[in-house]
Amino acid sequence: DTAVSQTPKYLVTQMGNDKSIKCEQNLGHDTMYWYKQDSKKFLKIMFSYNNKELIINETVPNRFSPKSPDKAHLNLHINSLELGDSAVYFCASSLFRTNPYEQYFGPGTRLTVT
Amino acid sequence: SQQGEEDPQALSIQEGENATMNCSYKTSINNLQWYRQNSGRGLVHLILIRSNEREKHSGRLRVTLDTSKKSSSLLITASRAADTASYFCATVARGNNRLAFGKGNQVVVIP
Numbered sequence A: 001d002t003a004v005s006q007t008p009k010y011l012v013t014q015m016g017n018d019k020s021i022k023c024e025q026n027l028g029h030d031t032m033y034w035y036k037q038d039s040k041k042f043l044k045i046m047f048s049y050n051n052k053e054l055i056i057n058e059t060v061p062n063r064f065s066p067k068s069p070d071k072a073h074l075n076l077h078i079n080s081l082e083l084g085d086s087a088v089y090f091c092a093s094s095l096f097r098t099n100p101y102e103q104y105f106g107p108g109t110r111l112t113v114t
Numbered sequence B: 001s002q003q004g005e006e007d008p009q010a011l012s013i014q015e016g017e018n019a020t021m022n023c024s025y026k027t028s029i030n031n032l033q034w035y036r037q038n039s040g041r042g043l044v045h046l047i048l049i050r051s052n053e054r055e056k057h058s059g060r061l062r063v064t065l066d067t068s069k070k071s072s073s074l075l076i077t078a079s080r081a082a083d084t085a086s087y088f089c090a091t092v093a094r095g096n097n098r099l100a101f102g103k104g105n106q107v108v109v110i111p
Helices: none
Strands: A004-007 A010-013 A019-025 A031-037 A043-050 A053-057 A064-070 A073-078 A087-095 A099-105 A109-113 B005-007 B010-014 B019-024 B029-037 B043-050 B055-058 B061-066 B071-076 B085-093 B105-110
Touching: A004 A087, A010 A019, A019 A031, A019 A087, A019 A109, A031 A073, A031 A099, A043 A064, A043 A073, A053 A064, A073 A087, A099 B029, A099 B043, B010 B019, B019 B105, B029 B061, B029 B071, B043 B055, B043 B061, B043 B071, B071 B085
Parallel strands: A010 A109, B010 B105
Antiparallel strands: A004 A019, A019 A073, A031 A043, A031 A087, A043 A053, A064 A073, A087 A099, A087 A109, B005 B019, B019 B071, B029 B043, B029 B085, B055 B061, B061 B071, B085 B105
């Protein structure tokens, strides 16, 4: 299936731990994104990579570090997790040169920090 | 950063009725889009309307854009139970390269 996939789907962890979320797309897109959706369903962009280069870096704590090993993958590593990091994290991708704003979203990773 | 703001927040309708939701924004935009999110799923792109367009159709969807009022509406005609979802508008401001999402409208279609 052509899609954007994320792992894991659910992540429950304790404060202070370090965790990673992985994202992969097989759509041939050149741009990938991480979004955070809070409990009120407000969706905010965190990062974007185009051809493995960081092009968007919103005001996000430096505990969050994205990494793009290639155009098809964008991982998110979070250090020293805090209660406020609990949210649903969505990966998305798009083909920047034709339509960067038609983004394809993954199913989300629900992170719960206890 | 600029955000789209949908109004109303929640809508409950009978199957077959039309559903209308609105979105307002604050700055000049390049385009505006609508996305759907089913419960527990990622967002799905529905339709994009450019700043020089006033109306666009896609199947049962009709989107309007009024740049003078900085507002957009999404109309779903002949709603179905499968249309039950949250609907988000997202804008791309002029000179910007990112989507700014609004809070979302919850639409419940009762069979």
